[in-house]
Amino acid sequence: MPQIDPVVGWMAAGAAAAIFAASGGLKFYDLETFRGAVLNYRLLPEPLATPFAWTAPVIECAAALGLLLTPIRGSAALALIAMLTVFSGAIAINLARGRTDIDCGCFGPALRQRLSWWLLLRNAALFVLLAIALLPMGPRTMGLLDLATAIMAAATVIVLYTAANYLIANAPGLRALGALNA
Amino acid sequence: MPRGFARWVRLMLEALVISQVLLWVLVLAMALMMLALLRQVGVLHERIAPMGALTLDRGPKEGEAAPLFEVKDLRNGAPLRLGGARARSTLLFFLSPTCPVCKKLLPIVKSIRQSESSWLEVILASDGEPAEHERFIRMQHLEEFPYLLSADVGMTYRIGKLPYGVMIDDEGVIRAKGLINTREHLESLIEAKQMGVPSIQQYLQSRQAEAGGSHPHDREDGHEHEREDAQGEDQANGHDPLAPRAAAGKRGRE
Numbered sequence: 129m130p131q132i133d134p135v136v137g138w139m140a141a142g143a144a145a146a147i148f149a150a151s152g153g154l155k156f157y158d159l160e161t162f163r164g165a166v167l168n169y170r171l172l173p174e175p176l177a178t179p180f181a182w183t184a185p186v187i188e189c190a191a192a193l194g195l196l197l198t199p200i201r202g203s204a205a206l207a208l209i210a211m212l213t214v215f216s217g218a219i220a221i222n223l224a225r226g227r228t229d230i231d232c233g234c235f236g237p238a239l240r241q242r243l244s245w246w247l248l249l250r251n252a253a254l255f256v257l258l259a260i261a262l263l264p265m266g267p268r269t270m271g272l273l274d275l276a277t278a279i280m281a282a283a284t285v286i287v288l289y290t291a292a293n294y295l296i297a298n299a300p301g302l303r304a305l306g307a308l309n310a
Numbered sequence: 311m312p313r314g315f316a317r318w319v320r321l322m323l324e325a326l327v328i329s330q331v332l333l334w335v336l337v338l339a340m341a342l343m344m345l346a347l348l349r350q351v352g353v354l355h356e357r358i359a360p361m362g363a364l365t366l367d368r369g370p371k372e373g374e375a376a377p378l379f380e381v382k383d384l385r386n387g388a389p390l391r392l393g394g395a396r397a398r399s400t401l402l403f404f405l406s407p408t409c410p411v412c413k414k415l416l417p418i419v420k421s422i423r424q425s426e427s428s429w430l431e432v433i434l435a436s437d438g439e440p441a442e443h444e445r446f447i448r449m450q451h452l453e454e455f456p457y458l459l460s461a462d463v464g465m466t467y468r469i470g471k472l473p474y475g476v477m478i479d480d481e482g483v484i485r486a487k488g489l490i491n492t493r494e495h496l497e498s499l500i501e502a503k504q505m506g507v508p509s510i511q512q513y514l515q516s517r518q519a520e521a522g523g524s525h526p527h528d529r530e531d532g533h534e535h536e537r538e539d540a541q542g543e544d545q546a547n548g549h550d551p552l553a554p555r556a557a558a559g560k561r562g563r564e
Contacts, residue, residue, distance in 0.1 A: 164410035174408070229471060273327055280334035287341040294348035301355030 131266040135278045138270075140260035141205075142282035145195040147254070147289055148208055152188030154236035155181075165233025169218050170225075187211060195261055205262040209255065216251045219243055234293075241297045250292060257285070369468030372486055376400075376478045377466050384443060384457040390433065392463065394482045399503060401432045403490075404464060404474040407446035411491055412473045416450055418493050423455065426500065429480075437461040475499045 155162040163181040166172060172180055187207060194204025215234075222230065223243055232241040241247060270278075370377060376393035383390045392400065403419055405412035423432040433456045436443060443459060446452070467476060467487070476487040477499045486502035488495065 161410060164408070167408050273330065276331060277334065280338055284334075284338050284341050287338065287345050291341065291345040291348050294345065294352055298348065298352045298355055301352070305355070305358065 129264060132260060132263040134265040134268055134270050135274050135281070136260060137263065137265040138278040139281040139285065140257045141195045141201060142278065143285035143289070144205075144208065144254070144257045144261055145192045146282070146286050147192075147257075148188045148195075149192035151235055152185040152192065154238045155185040155233070156189070156236075158237045159185075161237050162233055165231050168227075168230040168233075169222055170227070171218055171221065184211070202262055202264075205258045209258050209262075212251055212254055212258070216248055219247050219251075223248075239293060239297050241293065242300050244296065244299065246296045246299070250289075250296065253289070253292075369466065369487075370484055372484050374484055376476075376482050376484050379460070379463055379466075381458045381460045381463065384440060384459050385447070385453065390456055390458050392433070392458075393478065396431075396480050396482065398429055398431045399480050399485075400478040401430055401499065402435050402463075402467075402476040402478065403432060404435045404467070404469050404472055404476075406436050406438070406472050407442055409472045413450065415473055415490065415493070415496065416452070418496055422496065422500070430500070431456070433458060435460065435463055437464050477503045479503060 159181055162185070163177050166177045166181050167174065188211065191204040191207040191211070194200045194207070197204075219232065222228075223245065228243045230243060232243060232247055234241060234247070268274075378394055379390075379392040381390050381392070382388070392402070401422070405416075419432060419434075422430070434452060435458050437459055440459060443457065447455075447457060467474075471489050473490045474488070475490045475496060477485045479485045486499045488499065490496050490499070
């Protein structure tokens with residue numbers, strides 16, 4: 129198995145941990161909205177929506193924490209990859225059905241995003257982060273500068289990820305404006 | 311020579327470390343600036359978005375006679391007539407038990423039913439299994455509303471998204487209709503009936519036309535005022551223009 133430099137590995141693990149902890153936390157913060165979003169995907173029968181809406185954010189938060197603990201980092205990354213596959217599949221199915229007006233539910237009530245292929249591209253970026261976190265880290269000893277680099281790089285990845293999500297959320301507004309002025 | 315070289319390497323390393331740290335700080339600062347900018351773009355979109363209930367140009371149009379229907383009231387099987395001349399105007403409110411925004415709006419619909427009862431009858435409309443809707447009526451205390459279950463009505467009005475409102479006046483003419491996400495959207499339907507303008511978009515367009523062609527400033531001003539009144543309530547109710555809503559899949563484009 130290839131090894132990854134610890135700076136890059138910690139950058140990916142740290143950024144992914146923060147991203148998934150935040151999205152799980154936001155879903156948990158307003159479970160009723162998330163349950164509504166789950167139902168809107170029309171993939172689960174109603175009795176199953178509540179248990180799913182409860183467990184998904186819990187798994188997300190727990191696995192996010194696991195990414196920061198070296199012994200279980202691999203399994204945490206695998207759990208998140210599985211979860212992200214489920215979410216991406218649900219989005220893809222509804223995109224294929226043409227149901228693009230429903231809310232993604234990705235961030236609970238904090239940010240509304242309608243379904244679009246951009247969400248899948250964003251999830252692809254998360255897959256890359258998780259794949260990096262899955263790899264074992266090389267034996268290089270981390271110095272102070274390495275630590276600073278890893279922290280700053282992780283922070284930058286988190287901010288860029290959030291910015292990309294705002295771009296995705298703004299897109300329908302811009303399109304609606306274009307339609308209004310046309 | 312070796313000593314001079316070692317000193318040079320150390321100086322270089324020091325410079326690189328400083329430059330590295332400084333660059334990271336600047337990269338992060340730029341990313342944060344971009345994030346702030348994109349948030350502002352989102353806020354701007356929200357502020358200039360159309361204010362009234364969003365009109366989707368499908369189904370019977372404003373100003374046309376409402377299609378005639380005779381359906382059964384879910385509560386007691388009594389016949390419910392839609393369209394045609396009536397004693398009062400009718401607000402058809404399309405909803406579904408699985409739509410969170412509908413539930414959030416129900417208290418407002420209830421208060422409108424009471425305060426406007428002199429001239430307005432509010433009818434709830436949906437489709438699906440009667441048992442599910444009967445449970446919904448019990449849980450949300452909707453016993454006082456006429457409640458109709460008819461895929462036919464939903465199809466005729468081309469309801470693609472919920473909650474959706476249609477205002478039919480006492481002569482059976484559709485006065486206004488649109489997707490409803492907030493209290494303001496709902497009130498805009500009532501105002502549209504009272505003012506005789508089918509939608510805020512058309513009101514703004516007619517104002518624009520009066521002002522002599524496109525005068526963007528004029529339009530922005532109009533929004534500004536309405537937005538200010540609206541925002542307090544908007545926050546109090548926790549509504550969001552993009553809140554998840556159940557699209558009525560069986561009827562829409564699927």
